[in-house]
Amino acid sequence: MDIIEHRSEVAGIETFWRQAGDAPILYVHGNPNSSDLWLPFLERTGGVAMDLPGFGRSAKPAEFNYTIAGYADWLDSLRRELGWERYRLLVHDWGSVGLAMAQREPQRVERLVIVNALPFLPGYRWHRVARIWRTPGLGELFQGATTKRGLRYFLRGMPDQFVDSIWEHFDHGTQRAILKLYRSAPPDALAEAGTRLGEIRCPALVLWGADDPYLPARFAHAYGEALGGETDVEVVDGANHWPWIDKPELVERACAFLT
Numbered sequence: 001m002d003i004i005e006h007r008s009e010v011a012g013i014e015t016f017w018r019q020a021g022d023a024p025i026l027y028v029h030g031n032p033n034s035s036d037l038w039l040p041f042l043e044r045t046g047g048v049a050m051d052l053p054g055f056g057r058s059a060k061p062a063e064f065n066y067t068i069a070g071y072a073d074w075l076d077s078l079r080r081e082l083g084w085e086r087y088r089l090l091v092h093d094w095g096s097v098g099l100a101m102a103q104r105e106p107q108r109v110e111r112l113v114i115v116n117a118l119p120f121l122p123g124y125r126w127h128r129v130a131r132i133w134r135t136p137g138l139g140e141l142f143q144g145a146t147t148k149r150g151l152r153y154f155l156r157g158m159p160d161q162f163v164d165s166i167w168e169h170f171d172h173g174t175q176r177a178i179l180k181l182y183r184s185a186p187p188d189a190l191a192e193a194g195t196r197l198g199e200i201r202c203p204a205l206v207l208w209g210a211d212d213p214y215l216p217a218r219f220a221h222a223y224g225e226a227l228g229g230e231t232d233v234e235v236v237d238g239a240n241h242w243p244w245i246d247k248p249e250l251v252e253r254a255c256a257f258l259t
Contacts (some may be wrong), residue, residue, distance in 0.1 A: 003042050007057075010050075011077035013064065016057035021046025024084045024110075025258055028075065029055070030093020030118065031178055032151075036165045040244070041090070044255040048082060052097075054177025056169050066180035068120075068193045072100035079108075086110050088258050091117050093215075093241070094181065096193075103196040112204040112227070113254050116212050116241050119219040120194030121226060124187055127214045129154065133182045143175040157240035194226060201229035205257045207250055209239030 003020045018035050025047030027038040034056025038049035051058040053074060054066060064070065075098055079087060088111040091098040096117040102109045118124075126134065133139040148167045155163055185193075204227050208220035217235045224233035236243050236250065244250040 028095030060173025071097035209243030
């Protein structure tokens with residue numbers, strides 16, 4: 001399936017996004033990724049994958065609201081720009097901001113796939129590097145001192161071509177977006193962001209790499225219990241934070257569910 005690259009303004013933000021076919025499927029990446037992450041999925045199912053504001057090739061204005069609510073507002077603007085009344089959704093890592101949008105009008109969501117997504121659930125505590133980012137002053141020093149080698153270590157498990165792409169766009173704007181986003185989300189705010197997950201009643205699939213060093217696998221089951229519809233939960237041994245990279249057959253699993 002041909003993938004077409006676009007640049008357009010969405011809610012005042014110059015946005016880079018990719019589209020294949022006309023399927024109303026939205027792929028939402030996390031930190032520090034971009035729409036590059038979703039190319040194997042777009043090739044199989046079609047849909048739309050964007051670089052979120054602050055990441056990749058999209059604009060990174062200081063005044064953007066780099067919070068869960070701010071991204072949910074922006075994603076809903078994108079949905080309306082696309083003319084989608086109903087849609088299907090796949091989220092990974094901080095792409096869970098898509099769940100914040102979905103909870104506002106859950107009747108619009110036809111199918112949902114959650115892959116190692118930041119828990120909008122009680123009980124999560126930030127990992128060590130995130131705690132550094134959340135600390136004023138220390139976070140700025142840590143980000144400013146990041147090297148490509150250090151980034152590769154942090155993203156262990158990602159192929160070199162993904163790390164190269166992330167590094168190419170890992171500028172001051174992205175570093176600022178990361179710091180603002182993490183500092184806007186103490187654990188109680190994460191739990192608060194998922195209080196209406198039970199209103200999402202569409203069929204759902206939760207795929208989770210069991211060896212994720214950032215997001216414990218118990219949250220896969222917690223998501224399964226929190227969602228309001230029929231939900232399949234699959235915790236995959238031998239898979240990391242990006243489980244489909246370690247287990248390529250998971251691309252087909254997710255795409256088959258979405259379509």
